[in-house]
């Protein structure tokens with residue numbers, strides 16, 4: 001498997017208004033290459049809107065998003081994806097009537113060979129590349145099954161495979177463990193850590209489960225009312241008094 005460097009992501013003055021309401025308010029954030037960053041905040045803090053701005057699903061009212069040195073804000077979602085930012089979970093891309101394998105091959109089609117950094121790079125080998133992705137996320141044995149009848153956990157793994165297929169530089173995960181049992185959550189955290197280690201990509205996740213956040217992320221950004229209340233290493237964020245009173249409540253140890 002050929003590996004690539006990850007990429008850094010920077011937002012400068014990133015702002016999104018809906019009418020008079022400001023959902024994302026002057027967010028300045030730098031996510032380093034190969035970092036795992038968690039974005040946390042209470043309901044309505046602006047996490048989903050921020051992710052939509054990062055993926056090109058929304059245009060900013062003001063400010064910009066840069067991937068490395070390249071400005072990507074203002075581009076359409078499919079262009080942003082081609083530049084190397086993909087997303088799993090909130091926007092499900094599964095075709096339920098196709099097989100698991102066909103779903104991943106479809107995600108690989110349209111990606112130039114040069115972009116298949118993680119997987120075997122040749123069109124004749126798209127099938128093989130799809131198998132590599134499925135093996136990585138642990139559902140290779142499900143490859144011939146119809147995607148729509150997969151168990152919930154396997155369907156989430158397939159969503160992850162589809163997001164990983166284009167060999168992204170940055171992977172965005174919307175609440176990767178939402179709705180999972182403690183056991184499934186633990187397995188997901190291990191899987192994400194393995195993917196991050198093997199592919200050396202940058203991961204940005206939004207998550208409500210603080211065990212997941214503090215177990216996985218190297219840096220945490222806390223959003224409240226669209227603004228960055230704090231960011232830094234998990235231990236610093238965890239003991240930040242403003243964060244505790246605004247959001248974390250009883251999590252202080």
Ligand SMILES: Nc1ncnc2c1ncn2[C@@H]1O[C@H](COP(=O)(O)OP(=O)(O)OP(=O)(O)O)[C@@H](O)[C@H]1O
Pocket residue numbers: 018021023041042043044045046047048049050
């Ligand atoms: N298209 C829209 N039009 C108007 N208001 C919107 C729109 N999208 C989001 N908002 C508002 O922006 C605010 C931030 O919403 P957002 O979904 O980004 O928060 P969130 O942090 O993802 O919340 P949650 O954790 O509940 O998913 C909310 O008050 C929401 O009602």
